[in-house]
Amino acid sequence: MMNLLLDDLPALQVMLPLLCAPLCFILRIKGLPWLIAFVTSILTFAVSFMLFNQVADGDILSYAMGGWAPPWGIEYRVDRLNSFFMLLISGIGVVALLFARKSVDSEIIACKQSIFYSAFMLCLAGLLGILITGDAFNVFVFLEISALSSYVLISFGQDRRALTATFQYLIMGTIGATMILIGLGFMYMMTGTLNMADLATRLPEVMNTNTIRTAFAFIVIGASIKLALFPLHIWLPNAYSYAPSVVTVFLAATSTKVALYVLLRFVFTVFGAEFAFGEMPLQHILMFMAVLAVLTGSLCAVFQTNIKHVLAYSSIGQIGYMVIGVALLTTTGLAAGILHVFNHAIMKACLFLAIGCVYYRHGSARIEDFKGIGKTMPWTMAAFVIGGLGLIGMPLTVGFISKWYLVIAAMEQGAIGAVTISIILIGSLLAVAYVWRIVEVAYFNEPTKEKAKIKEAPLALLIPTWIMALATIYFGIKTDFSVIAATNAATTLMGAK
Amino acid sequence: MDTIAGLFNYWIVIVLMMIGFYVVIADSNLIKKIIGLNIFQTSVFILYISVAKIDGGAAPILEDGITNYVNPLPHVLILTAIVVGIATTALGLALIVRIKEAYNTIEEDEIHEKDGTL
Structure with missing residues (x-):
């Protein structure tokens, strides 16, 4: 029995949250949907941990769904790249759900909570599905599962602007996913296969056709919309800002990262770096967009009055750093980009969790709510400062580590590298500006009279916040785990073709 | 002649795609946007x-x-993509119902006016 389960780990990774989604919906007893979701997320995390260890030596785990051998059937394929991403996503899922119980109780009415948790589980299943699958069409299906459920999750926001933000996200997300679908259609037209590994062996023969070039363009643009790469980022700030606190934490730390994975997987594994960067001018486009993303994202963040908006715009800038790493087109650069995916997920989760605590007490997250919060909510604000230092890239936090490796990777590049390093520096200075603004208001302003009575956030919210705050420091000091995993992932990707 | 008659389906695809895309971008009525997305x-x-x-x-x-x-x-x-499309349309229309309840309009520019954005 146990062996049977162990053989089916890749299927369980997606099936567990997928099966629990209807369970959460049916069992509408108070507190039960949360418990089911939480236990499932822990099991999912355990599964991804086991998968991560199984492929740590560089093996590739191929699982034929339903016993249909690839390339005919749908293949689940675990390697060092996607197992690392799955570990991250399911880990964030556990922390977000730990935070969810109190936070959701205060933000979403009781009778809707079961729907909320089942949408949450669907979103988790979708994201993990995108990561684990080795079938190109399956990517589209899971992309839509995660997207549709995240539209539902965002629309739970209390502000009515959550609805318009969701609508905008729905329009842009659907266009992005449909573009990926068009690209897949063109590829299928030329090769007659949808299995990624099979595509990779068959594509070189037809590489010189306009059909494949068009397919490439459609897929890159589709993935970039989902990734919120500048200038396709308009949906992101409002969607993050008006969503319920937990949803912001979860989506900010996972969904754009998974979209980056889709981009990496298609560019490096399916099309191959030689085609993508040799024949198509992807390197210049990505580098240009990423640099603009860092500058405009960080600059916009400085002028926002809603703290959630500040962090959302900073996310756009941070996505720029990840893409810079990819566009450097070396194993070190790619490793730095993947490392930043991991590190940014941790510190953004920490920051949004702290905002969630503030929202729990104040009912909003405008900058004037932060007046004197350093005195009234010292623990929350301390966690926020740790996350903020991470964004700036202070030593002893995760932000420093990924920027350090990014700078090392850039230094190998000569002239482009020098420009990149200066962009990273300017981005970090802008991060100082937008983080300091909040810290200044929090510690050097007196709270208004009615706000002075507000107490520290409850322990149920502080524990997950501090787990992420401590992770921000822990992975900033003890870097072997994340650096080795990211380097391994990058080597797998570069060696794939 | 071959490129026009022989590839008739593909021309239709392009025309439909551009019509749909244009409606999504240009129209401010939310329902028309969803219909455009559908096309x-x-x-x-x-x-x-x-x-x-x-x-x-x-x-x-x-x-x-x-x-x-x-x-x-x-x-x-x-068939899978059609199901996805229906789910998207349904969700989009459900959102429009709630937007109508919250803003009492489904015109994008009026919504922006009420929120004080733009």
Whole structure:
């Protein structure tokens, strides 16, 4: 029995949250949907941990769904790249759900909570599905599962602007996913296969056709919309800002990262770096967009009055750093980009969790709510400062580590590298500006009279916040785990073709 | 002549795709946006189905004397995509109902006016 389960780990990774989604919906007893979701997320995390260890030596785990051998059937394929991403996503899922119980109780009415948790589980299943699958069409299906459920999750926001933000996200997300679908259609037209590994062996023969070039363009643009790469980022700030606190934490730390994975997987594994960067001018486009993303994202963040908006715009800038790493087109650069995916997920989760605590007490997250919060909510604000230092890239936090490796990777590049390093520096200075603004208001302003009575956030919210705050420091000091995993992932990707 | 008549389906796909895309971008009525999105998706469905068609191809059932079969896989894929499209449309329309309740309008510019953005 146990062996049977162990053989089916890749299927369980997606099936567990997928099966629990209807369970959460049916069992509408108070507190039960949360418990089911939480236990499932822990099991999912355990599964991804086991998968991560199984492929740590560089093996590739191929699982034929339903016993249909690839390339005919749908293949689940675990390697060092996607197992690392799955570990991250399911880990964030556990922390977000730990935070969810109190936070959701205060933000979403009781009778809707079961729907909320089942949408949450669907979103988790979708994201993990995108990561684990080795079938190109399956990517589209899971992309839509995660997207549709995240539209539902965002629309739970209390502000009515959550609805318009969701609508905008729905329009842009659907266009992005449909573009990926068009690209897949063109590829299928030329090769007659949808299995990624099979595509990779068959594509070189037809590489010189306009059909494949068009397919490439459609897929890159589709993935970039989902990734919120500048200038396709308009949906992101409002969607993050008006969503319920937990949803912001979860989506900010996972969904754009998974979209980056889709981009990496298609560019490096399916099309191959030689085609993508040799024949198509992807390197210049990505580098240009990423640099603009860092500058405009960080600059916009400085002028926002809603703290959630500040962090959302900073996310756009941070996505720029990840893409810079990819566009450097070396194993070190790619490793730095993947490392930043991991590190940014941790510190953004920490920051949004702290905002969630503030929202729990104040009912909003405008900058004037932060007046004197350093005195009234010292623990929350301390966690926020740790996350903020991470964004700036202070030593002893995760932000420093990924920027350090990014700078090392850039230094190998000569002239482009020098420009990149200066962009990273300017981005970090802008991060100082937008983080300091909040810290200044929090510690050097007196709270208004009615706000002075507000107490520290409850322990149920502080524990997950501090787990992420401590992770921000822990992975900033003890870097072997994340650096080795990211380097391994990058080597797998570069060696794939 | 071949490029126009022979690729008729693909021309239709392009025209539909652009109509849909234009409506999504240009129209401020939210329901029309959803319909535009629908047309945009439908064009992709037609693209897939056109790809599968072979001149003189028979239905993919094993029978004596038939050598050319139409590939059934794109149809199956598109069945999935149609389901996704319906789910998106349903969710979009449900959102519009709630937007109407919250703002009492479904025109994008009026919504922006009420929120004080733009």
